[in-house]
Amino acid sequence: MIARPQQVLSTGPTLADQAYRALREEIISGKLKPGERLTERHLATRLGVSPTPIREALQRLEHEHLIQRTDTRRILVAEPSVHRLYELTVIEAGLRGVSARLAAENASERELAAIEATYAGFTDTMTPEEALAEARKLHELIDHASHNETLIAMIATATAFDWQFRLGTIPEVFGEGRKTARARHREHGKIVAALIARDGQAAEKLMREHILGATEGFLHARADRDTS
Amino acid sequence: MIARPQQVLSTGPTLADQAYRALREEIISGKLKPGERLTERHLATRLGVSPTPIREALQRLEHEHLIQRTDTRRILVAEPSVHRLYELTVIEAGLRGVSARLAAENASERELAAIEATYAGFTDTMTPEEALAEARKLHELIDHASHNETLIAMIATATAFDWQFRLGTIPEVFGEGRKTARARHREHGKIVAALIARDGQAAEKLMREHILGATEGFLHARADRDTS
């Protein structure tokens, strides 16, 4: 239930904004399951608002592929298709490669220190969920160090679908994926080193291969699970 | 004025969709001038629809940076700032680099032939507007040859702002930019050759440098104009 603003002083977040964030969280976390049908009126009732802000929220969710519309105008929680994951991974690799290069060129010393600290904070005792959250944080720190606001927003759009995909299948995948998780960690280390060395070209190349490899590894682990 | 659907048989484009396209065209063509204020009600009246679909159209336009909202919730036609043009150019270079690489790998023979034909269609007798339209077509053909629908959509979003910027300043720029226009044409030739050779790495590198160089050249030409 979204809190209704009672005495809004200046410019608070709009109801559409709140609804967007709430629904996005529910989809990514898996509370709303892939393929599940959504209707404007039901969502409006459940969140305690009118259909108008719900429509706006749904439009944004559609833009980042978290929902999809059928040919008969039905609204469904997006099915994480491997095809789309591939499409988006290629895009993410391109965009995050650029952000790594810009970060190497533009990051402040403070930002580099924060990146290094986050990298150093990884431990083997983390749960898969924790490790994934830390990886996400590391990537976001690098993105922000690019100092390109438009790029940051676009990466967020491109990766929303990824997170839904991954979080939804964490339990099955990570048991077998621990080896590759270590490999990913080593890749993070190389990227961080390239950033500190201000080597934009190396950072870009490493980041691209890292993103592409991570999705490859993820899909392999999932395939192993499915055939076991 | 948008035609009101009278007897819509099946599923036609929605009014919001039509409003979006109409407003987008007006902004890019310069009929709506940068900085001009827009209000939902006036647009609704002018286009002959209610404010509801207008709101949806405005939301989409905001997403591609063709309009911007002030801190007091006013809606303005976006001012083409050089800062944002730089931000978007870096993104476009990254995305179009990826699309060029994918096109080299995935394009059908038919698509390659169309690309080559469009490239061969350039002539020195074209007006600046014609040349720009042809260049746009060439890039779009390459984008589509990537066979990555999500990437294509994202490039369209990232480049909408560019076109507003460029078309709005064509007359001033192109008088002095004819030399660089020839340089751009040679770059196009190298890219097309790389695609035909199925050399994805070369196509990506050439495309990136081409995009970045084109914006550089554009800004230089504009600077020359401003100081003359």
Add this chain to the structure above:
DNA sequence: ATGAGGATTATGCTATAGCAAATAGCGAAT
């Protein structure tokens, strides 16, 4: 003339209502 302050207007956001297409439900005919 000018500036301050309150009243009026304008406007974005939200709620509600209505329409048309699609879907579901149901009964009759075969």
Add this chain to the structure above:
DNA sequence: ATTCGCTATTTGCTATAGCATAATCCTCAT
């Protein structure tokens, strides 16, 4: 029992109305 056809319901899309805030205008004192 199954299928066809009609009716009722659901639902996305659009229109209209109301609310709260920001902008504007007007008045009046200095």
